Amino acid sequence: MLQYLVNGLSLGAIYALFSLGLSISWAGLNILNLAHGTVFMVGALTAWLLSEQLPGVPFLLVLVIAMVICGLIGLAMELVVFRQIRRRTSDGNQQTLTTVIATVATSSLLIAIAEQFTGGQPQGLSQDLFVVSGYTVFGIRITNIQIAIIVIAAVLSFAVAWFIKRGRQGQALRALSVDRDMAKLVGVSADRLSALTMFGAGAMAGLAGVLLAVQINAVEAHMGEALLFKAFAIIIIAGVGSIGATVAAAVALALVETFVAAYWVSDLRDVVVFALIILFLLVRPQGISSKGWQRA
Amino acid sequence: MSAIEITGLNVHYGKVHAVRDVDLYVDQGEVVVVVGPNGAGKSSLLAALSGLVPPSSGRVVMSGTDITGRPAHRIARLGLVQVPEGRRIFAPLTIDENLKLGAYTVKDRARVKELRGTVLEMFPILADRIDSPAGLLSGGEQQMLAFGRALMSDPHTMLLDEPSMGLSPALVDRVIEAIRQISESGLSILMVEQNASAAFGVANRAYILDQGEISLEGPVGEVAADPRVLAAFLGVTEED
Amino acid sequence: MIDWLAANAPLLRNISVLALLGYSVQLALRAGVFSFATVGFYAIGGYVTANLLKAGWNWVAVMALVIVVGFVFALVISPVLNRLRHLFLAMATLAFTLFIQSLALSWATFTGGAQGMFGVRRVLPQGAMIAIVVVVVLIVWLTQRGVLGRATSALRHDELLAASLGVNVSRQQTMAFAASSGVGALAGFVQVSTTGVFGPDDISFSTVVTSLTVLVVGGAIIWAGPLVGAILVGTLPLYLVKAGNLSLIIQAVVVLAIVVYQPEGLVGIVKYLFSIIRKPFRKKPRETTAGAPAS
Ligand SMILES: Nc1ncnc2c1ncn2[C@@H]1O[C@H](COP(=O)(O)OP(=O)(O)OP(=O)(O)O)[C@@H](O)[C@H]1O
Numbered sequence: 028m029l030q031y032l033v034n035g036l037s038l039g040a041i042y043a044l045f046s047l048g049l050s051i052s053w054a055g056l057n058i059l060n061l062a063h064g065t066v067f068m069v070g071a072l073t074a075w076l077l078s079e080q081l082p083g084v085p086f087l088l089v090l091v092i093a094m095v096i097c098g099l100i101g102l103a104m105e106l107v108v109f110r111q112i113r114r115r116t117s118d119g120n121q122q123t124l125t126t127v128i129a130t131v132a133t134s135s136l137l138i139a140i141a142e143q144f145t146g147g148q149p150q151g152l153s154q155d156l157f158v159v160s161g162y163t164v165f166g167i168r169i170t171n172i173q174i175a176i177i178v179i180a181a182v183l184s185f186a187v188a189w190f191i192k193r194g195r196q197g198q199a200l201r202a203l204s205v206d207r208d209m210a211k212l213v214g215v216s217a218d219r220l221s222a223l224t225m226f227g228a229g230a231m232a233g234l235a236g237v238l239l240a241v242q243i244n245a246v247e248a249h250m251g252e253a254l255l256f257k258a259f260a261i262i263i264i265a266g267v268g269s270i271g272a273t274v275a276a277a278v279a280l281a282l283v284e285t286f287v288a289a290y291w292v293s294d295l296r297d298v299v300v301f302a303l304i305i306l307f308l309l310v311r312p313q314g315i316s317s318k319g320w321q322r323a
Numbered sequence: 324m325s326a327i328e329i330t331g332l333n334v335h336y337g338k339v340h341a342v343r344d345v346d347l348y349v350d351q352g353e354v355v356v357v358v359g360p361n362g363a364g365k366s367s368l369l370a371a372l373s374g375l376v377p378p379s380s381g382r383v384v385m386s387g388t389d390i391t392g393r394p395a396h397r398i399a400r401l402g403l404v405q406v407p408e409g410r411r412i413f414a415p416l417t418i419d420e421n422l423k424l425g426a427y428t429v430k431d432r433a434r435v436k437e438l439r440g441t442v443l444e445m446f447p448i449l450a451d452r453i454d455s456p457a458g459l460l461s462g463g464e465q466q467m468l469a470f471g472r473a474l475m476s477d478p479h480t481m482l483l484d485e486p487s488m489g490l491s492p493a494l495v496d497r498v499i500e501a502i503r504q505i506s507e508s509g510l511s512i513l514m515v516e517q518n519a520s521a522a523f524g525v526a527n528r529a530y531i532l533d534q535g536e537i538s539l540e541g542p543v544g545e546v547a548a549d550p551r552v553l554a555a556f557l558g559v560t561e562e563d
Numbered sequence: 564m565i566d567w568l569a570a571n572a573p574l575l576r577n578i579s580v581l582a583l584l585g586y587s588v589q590l591a592l593r594a595g596v597f598s599f600a601t602v603g604f605y606a607i608g609g610y611v612t613a614n615l616l617k618a619g620w621n622w623v624a625v626m627a628l629v630i631v632v633g634f635v636f637a638l639v640i641s642p643v644l645n646r647l648r649h650l651f652l653a654m655a656t657l658a659f660t661l662f663i664q665s666l667a668l669s670w671a672t673f674t675g676g677a678q679g680m681f682g683v684r685r686v687l688p689q690g691a692m693i694a695i696v697v698v699v700v701l702i703v704w705l706t707q708r709g710v711l712g713r714a715t716s717a718l719r720h721d722e723l724l725a726a727s728l729g730v731n732v733s734r735q736q737t738m739a740f741a742a743s744s745g746v747g748a749l750a751g752f753v754q755v756s757t758t759g760v761f762g763p764d765d766i767s768f769s770t771v772v773t774s775l776t777v778l779v780v781g782g783a784i785i786w787a788g789p790l791v792g793a794i795l796v797g798t799l800p801l802y803l804v805k806a807g808n809l810s811l812i813i814q815a816v817v818v819l820a821i822v823v824y825q826p827e828g829l830v831g832i833v834k835y836l837f838s839i840i841r842k843p844f845r846k847k848p849r850e851t852t853a854g855a856p857a858s
């Protein structure tokens with residue numbers, strides 16, 4: 028019982044790291060980034076490639092490189108795609124839609140590139156990259172990677188929450204979300220802040236990718252899609268842009284999944300998640316139909 | 324040196340020619356009003372000054388610096404601030420956060436504190452509700468917040484887009500009083516209005532903008548006495 | 564002609580399915596409904612068809628039933644979707660598709676699990692397949708004209724305005740969504756009844772990408788868009804096979820370029836070229852700004 032709690036908690040921590048970036052770029056920039064799962068996969072892929080090419084590379088270095096690469100992908104999306112669409116389309120509806128479609132295309136581009144490396148097959152991660160060792164405390168087995176995941180996610184969640192609530196740039200991002208032109212008029216560089224946001228969201232997805240790859244010891248080009256589904260559920264439950272609620276929903280969803288798989292039927296996990304999505308869409312459509320940061 | 328000097332300014336939106344060959348200046352410490360009907364191009368003129376819309380031709384010089392075509396956030400950092408049409412406060416953010424964002428370009432913390440003190444003294448209503456969401460303020464209070472937010476940037480020139488819009492006569496007086504106060508503190512002000520009678524009360528000089536073109540300009544007294552202006556903007560017909 | 568049709572059967576089949584997928588997305592989109600549910604309904608249509616044909620049903624009956632299933636299913640979930648707008652709708656419908664994908668893997672008794680369904684009778688005659696596509700194109704074309712067309716176009720641009728013009732926004736959008744779902748399910752029917760196989764690979768994320776590619780390459784709003792897109796997306800891979808995986812990369816880059824730089828798609832480009840060619844013959848040349856075509 029407690030064992031599942033620990034497993035669910037570490038899974039929830041990954042969900043949280045992943046969902047936060049998705050939620051913030053949506054709330055702040057009005058971008059539903061359907062390539063977020065693929066950026067996550069690129070994080071995992073980077074870890075795998077580095078450990079294959081450079082045996083014995085320090086784990087921390089891998090973590091940093093993966094985060095930078097994924098951050099740069101987010102940045103590139105902003106510069107090459109989103110910014111161009113913003114410049115060219117003034118109609119808000121069309122801009123939003125075009126951006127979503129562009130993220131789908133970006134996603135397929137990244138998957139195609141990833142498959143060049145993996146050959147379309149799932150790949151195992153070298154055990155040397157991170158030596159997983161377990162401890163048993165009060166009969167519960169917990170591994171060092173699980174501890175690392177939970178600690179990293181907790182620290183980052185607090186940092187992000189502080190940044191959005193109190194940070195100068197976080198405040199500017201919320202202003203940007205409400206009224207992009209007005210934010211420019213008070214001196215906010217909308218372009219730079221958007222780039223920063225996309226970089227941060229990408230880096231966090233990459234971090235989550237490396238951590239999950241180490242935990243499940245596998246890398247696969249389509250591994251981000253399942254996570255995207257979970258993140259949708261989390262955002263629907265928590266509302267767009269609310270940091271605390273997102274983390275709580277991530278952990279809750281992971282726990283529910285873990286317990287369904289443990290005590291019921293493993294295959295029913297996604298059915299339960301989808302049922303939750305429908306349930307929350309039914310009970311609180313108002314809560315989620317306006318963007319979190321735009322409600323007075 | 325003028326606070327603002329515009330020469331031959333044009334603004335296009337696709338095929339719409341919103342501002343046509345406008346020449347206009349605002350001297351240091353002056354209050355200048357541009358009066359024009361709906362769709363005359365008043366907001367477009369201000370948008371071209373503050374950098375939200377790139378002018379298709381012409382020159383904008385601010386205190387000797389050519390700012391034509393610079394991005395909005397750069398222009399804001401040079402001390403030009405705009406209070407836009409409809410106030411555009413950040414409704415979900417608190418009043419405090421709105422004011423802080425106003426001072427986004429001010430690096431010196433002590434100066435921010437000083438500005439904040441001045442603003443809260445000028446508009447005490449803001450101090451009373453400093454931590455409540457700005458969207459809950461009434462229309463008049465929101466206009467005060469918009470002024471306050473603009474003042475927080477420590478500007479030397481302020482652009483006002485229809486500050487009296489949607490306000491009751493009493494509140495219009497309050498707004499005009501605020502503008503006078505701001506002007507007395509040494510700022511240069513360029514204001515656009517449909518409500519000519521209120522605006523003429525504080526302005527030194529006036530321009531009439533019609534379908535994108537300046538049709539008349541001069542000291543307020545002269546412009547206000549022009550029969551065309553009397554008829555179109557002050558509701559007085561010649562027979563009277 | 565007959566020979567050519569027979570020789571190119573796989574190509575035509577491919578184009579037909581792609582076109583139906585593209586029209587399914589377009590039907591929703593042009594009414595302002597950001598729906599990613601097409602592939603989910605494609606999956607439902609495909610698996611239902613596979614099971615019924617295996618049970619010995621007549622294909623006409625299966626086709627009718629599949630369309631009805633798509634329609635009814637859409638009407639059942641639309642009360643949930645009706646309250647959602649824009650990105651929330653996109654997310655919820657994509658969640659639906661991802662869920663159906665996951666269900667297809669785990670509900671093996673109905674779907675054949677990871678292997679999928681195979682050995683289904685390939686009963687759909689080529690003529691009937693072409694007729695299906697033609698009918699769908701005709702319906703899309705007809706509903707894009709006149710009062711209905713203007714109403715849907717108003718919905719896309721501004722729902723409040725549409726409502727003030729007397730358009731019943733929620734009913735129109737529900738109908739658009741149901742039509743989109745019906746056509747999506749129909750695409751699944753055509754795929755199964757012409758190839759005899761259907762499995763998780765047919766409904767993966769890359770199908771979502773392909774359906775959007777078809778739409779975007781041709782032109783998202785113009786009625787001919789998906790057809791043009793389907794022909795291009797269906798034939799180009801024949802020339803790109805040598806490039807292997809590279810062709811996927813090329814495809815993605817092309818789509819990105821079109822989305823960003825030419826949102827009206829190929830049909831939009833052609834229209835623009837026509838407008839340039841015709842310009843000298845206009846009686847009153849109008850002042851235009853150089854560069855991109857006016858939107
Ligand atoms: N973003 C835009 N795109 C296209 N046309 C625009 C845009 N903004 C303004 N216009 C057009 O430019 C012209 C001038 O508009 P502008 O908003 O500057 O007028 P205004 O004098 O501020 O009017 P009001 O008193 O109603 O605020 C109008 O014809 C308007 O339709």
Ligand SMILES: [Mg+2]
Nearest residue numbers: 365366367408
């Ligand atoms: Mg205006």
